[in-house]
């Protein structure tokens with residue numbers, strides 16, 4: 553699976569390319585048929601250390617930087633967007649617990665997440681609150697030293713199977729962002745009720761679903777961020793998420809382009825290969841140019857995130873442009889394949905569904921435009 557920025561002699565990335573090409577890409581159509589998370593592929597990802605990339609070495613992780621995560625995300629998404637979402641969400645919970653949780657909480661979960669024995673998810677959205685995060689209604693009320701959680705989450709990556717959950721809840725009805733706190737929720741405890749995974753028109757490898765909390769008890773140490781800090785913590789981590797989602801869009805387009813390029817050399821029409829028809833090859837040239845620009849946007853945002861600089865604008869711009877590029881280019885590249893592009897061992901249809909999802913998660917395109925407008929307004 554060659555994509556120009558990922559061709560690398562870095563031994564880890566070589567292994568990731570092998571995983572993408574030999575494990576994820578061939579299995580992804582079957583996982584989609586079976587409407588499930590690619591759990592066996594995730595175990596192989598964990599064996600390579602991918603669930604431990606940004607987990608500090610003191611917690612058994614690799615302690616690597618954000619840039620590596622972005623490159624891994626692009627390589628894996630070239631094979632399957634949903635699989636990559638599932639992996640990265642578990643990775644993020646492991647890294648967050650190692651970084652932000654009290655040691656006794658991190659000790660209980662990080663090793664299982666890193667080994668792929670348990671899946672993680674991060675739950676902000678609810679049936680009644682998506683873009684408007686401050687409107688969430690899952691309620692946290694004081695219960696002795698700890699907290700009682702009641703409410704329902706929806707549209708959560710990995711919710712079909714995850715049971716280590718970073719969850720945002722309101723501590724003061726009507727308080728908006730300043731009342732929101734962040735908790736660790738263990739899906740094996742009483743009071744956690746999982747809903748069946750959502751039936752969607754594609755991308756079931758994400759394991760999207762929801763769950764209810766009915767009198768769930770969280771102890772004091774399991775509050776990861778108190779009210780007043782949780783909303784801000786969620787917004788800080790979103791710059792990284794926007795950047796890697798943008799990279800995943802580039803991965804999908806890079807793979808679609810590679811397949812179309814190869815097809816254009818072998819398929820003949822009107823006495824010559826498709827690639828010798830100017831009208832046909834210009835389409836691929838445009839995709840290649842747009843992909844190159846999109847990769848520069850991601851590289852810029854990733855460098856800012858990695859260095860700890862303000863990445864809000866760069867990450868929002870990268871995600872907006874890369875998702876749009878993928879939504880435009882994937883159908884055009886599929887068209888360049890003729891009927892052949894419809895065969896399910898090719899990823900065009902799955903990738904297009906992935907690009908649709910990318911346009912919502914971690915800030916819809918409209919929310920990104922709002923952010924970009926606010927950040928570029930003359931003062």
Ligand SMILES: Cc1cc2nc3c(=O)[nH]c(=O)nc-3n(C[C@H](O)[C@H](O)[C@H](O)COP(=O)(O)OP(=O)(O)OC[C@H]3O[C@@H](n4cnc5c(N)ncnc54)[C@H](O)[C@@H]3O)c2cc1C
Pocket residue numbers: 641673674675676677681682683684706707708709710755758760909912913914915916917918919
């Ligand atoms: C596959 C999948 C996985 C997901 N994974 C997670 C996860 O792991 N964790 C999690 O917490 N959430 C997750 N989400 C939810 C995702 O974050 C939301 O879908 C997203 O925030 C948008 O919310 P919404 O779908 O409720 O749309 P709404 O907020 O209802 O918006 C509907 C439409 O109106 C637009 N809109 C809303 N407000 C405005 C405005 N002020 N101005 C202009 N336009 C506006 C939106 O952009 C959108 O196009 C996931 C979603 C999907 C589809």
